[in-house]
Each structure stands twice: as C-alpha cells, then as structure tokens.
Amino acid sequence: MEDLLKNKSDEELIKGVANKDESAFEILAEKYKYSVLNIIYRYTGNRTEAEDISQDIFVKIWHSADSFKHKSKVSTWIYRIVVNYCLNFKNKNKINANIQSLDELSEKGEIITNSSKEHKSYESQETDKIVRESVNKLPERYRMVLVLSRFENKSYQEISEIMNLSVPAVESLIFRAKANLKKALSPYFNKKTGI
Amino acid sequence: MKKECINPEKLSAFLDGELSEQERENIKSHVKDCPLCQKEAQGLTKLTELLNNSFLPIEPSPYFIPGLKQKIEDNEPMPAKITINDWISRIKHSLVPIGATALILLSFVAGNRIGNILYQKSSTAQEREIYTSVESSILNDSPESSLTNTYANLLPEEGER
Numbered sequence A: 001m002e003d004l005l006k007n008k009s010d011e012e013l014i015k016g017v018a019n020k021d022e023s024a025f026e027i028l029a030e031k032y033k034y035s036v037l038n039i040i041y042r043y044t045g046n047r048t049e050a051e052d053i054s055q056d057i058f059v060k061i062w063h064s065a066d067s068f069k070h071k072s073k074v075s076t077w078i079y080r081i082v083v084n085y086c087l088n089f090k091n092k093n094k095i096n097a098n099i100q101s102l103d104e105l106s107e108k109g110e111i112i113t114n115s116s117k118e119h120k121s122y123e124s125q126e127t128d129k130i131v132r133e134s135v136n137k138l139p140e141r142y143r144m145v146l147v148l149s150r151f152e153n154k155s156y157q158e159i160s161e162i163m164n165l166s167v168p169a170v171e172s173l174i175f176r177a178k179a180n181l182k183k184a185l186s187p188y189f190n191k192k193t194g195i
Numbered sequence B: 001m002k003k004e005c006i007n008p009e010k011l012s013a014f015l016d017g018e019l020s021e022q023e024r025e026n027i028k029s030h031v032k033d034c035p036l037c038q039k040e041a042q043g044l045t046k047l048t049e050l051l052n053n054s055f056l057p058i059e060p061s062p063y064f065i066p067g068l069k070q071k072i073e074d075n076e077p078m079p080a081k082i083t084i085n086d087w088i089s090r091i092k093h094s095l096v097p098i099g100a101t102a103l104i105l106l107s108f109v110a111g112n113r114i115g116n117i118l119y120q121k122s123s124t125a126q127e128r129e130i131y132t133s134v135e136s137s138i139l140n141d142s143p144e145s146s147l148t149n150t151y152a153n154l155l156p157e158e159g160e161r
C-alpha cells in the first residue's frame, strides 16, 4: 500500500491529502521536509526553530490541500506556502532569528550533515556566523530570493512563480541581495582573499 | 574590451546559469578579455562560496514526522459537533420501515447513549489538550515558540493563492 503510494505523483498525493489520506500526507511530508526545513533554516538562521516552523507548514498543507487548484505544480504551491509564511510572519516571535553560531549548534548536537562534521577552525566558524548575520540583515525579499536561488537551486522562472514576481524583478532582487552582501562583507572579503 | 562592460545584474544572472544562449555567448566573449568584468565575476563567485560554506544543509530530526503527526492530532477539531438531531435524522433514514413508536424509543435510547459517548469523548480530548499543553510548556525552553502561539499565528491566515 505504502509502496504503491510512493510511486504516485505529487498531484496524486495532494489529492490524497485533500481527502485526509494520512499515508499520502506522510509520503509528501517525507519528500519535501528536507527542502522546507532548509529554506526556513537559511531564512531564519535558526536551526531549532526551523524544525518547529517546518512542521507548522506541513500542518497548514494538511489543512489546506483541498484548496489546491492544480493550476501550478504541487512543489510551487508548497514553496509558496513556505514563502508566505516566512514573509507574513516576520513580526511574530518565531521568525526573528537569533543567529546561532556553529559552536552552539554543535554543542546541542544539532548538526548532522556529513560536511559539517569536518572540523572547522574557530576563525572559520566566526566567518560563517558573520555571513549568516549579514544574510539575516538583508530585507526579507532579498533574503528569500537568495535562499531559493542559491540554496534551493530554483531558476529565476520558478522563483517568479513562487513569489508572484516577474523574472526581471527576480533577477534584480537577486543581484541587489548579492550586492548588499558583498558590501556588508567587504572588509572581511578583502582580508580573506583566497577563500 | 571595446564593447561596453556587462551590466553587473546580467553578470550575476549569467553566473546563476540564467539568460538565453545568445546572451550567455556575448557575456562569455566579453568577460574573457575584460579584467574589470572578470574581477566583478570573481567577487560574485567568492560570495557564492562564502554562502555555501556558511549555510551547510541540515537534516530533519528523526522526530520530524512523529512530531508533525502529533501536532496535527492536537490540532484536530473536537468531534462534539455532531448533534443529537443529526443522529436522529440518520437513524430515521435507515430505519423508516420499523415504525414511529419504535423510532421514537430508539431515538431516545440512542440519543442518550451517543450523548454520553460524545460527552466522554470531548472531555478526554480536552484533557489531552490540557495535558499536552502543560507538557509542551514544561519541555519547551523557549515559550515564544509554543504550540499555542503557533496555531494562534496559523489559524487566521487561511486560503493560499
């Protein structure tokens, strides 16, 4: 039964979710949890809250799957919910990101990826923190387009559909986000030539 | 170098793998011979590296799905909305041939019983809710991200585009 469901398309799964099929929902959540979690983590800079918020987003998907009109891809719809959540709830407690240093995160045993198991020097950890802080200071839309483009590898076209913007607007936002970061990180940038 | 330099916005899009074949070709052939644009491109590439290093991906915890299921369960509406009238009308539809007297008697008995069951159900659901909210407030060291808050935030914002 589960195996049969696993071969189903997103469209079939979301229909199942709309009919309150828990197995379909679980498969959909399994499929998208990694992306949703990482978008929120990179947007908020906070690992602990990212998981909590991601779950909330899936709760929302569970409750609103029947309002999905099948006019866009399911993935676009899911990303749209994530983006709306992040942009609309910026003032509510969850998304005001206390940047955690890698130190704090490792102490809590929260970093699980292989790459991060590699030893990072103190200096490099501080660098990471500064970069995350700079990203977090970007205006919300800049930060979101950057996250979708840089980390989720979404094309400008996909981002324009997710964020309801034109492609040139996305191009411009992404460039301004990068220019902003380059400026913010410039002292550091020059010091650290060769990274 | 004779041609005008590349608009940095286009250079950024180019490095993101965007733009048409033609635009990409034009940019490539210009940048190849233009130290200014090369420098700009290097800066953008370095920024990308910094970003990639600082935001290594994270894995969902093993409790992600179980925790999600729990949240949904905690957030399900109470089943007490079915009224006794609903039950009577359901029973009416299925038991019409039995006759009016039997129906009234049955309605009373069934209504009474179901009423009791519903009462018990809703009180256990309430108990459970109280229990979990107490439990989560104990376990949660950042009260601002409590479940209660979460749903207060979530509920009014219905209906996606």
Ligand SMILES: [Zn+2]
Binding pocket: B004, B005, B006, B030, B031, B034, B035, B036, B037, B038
């Ligand atoms: Zn040039």
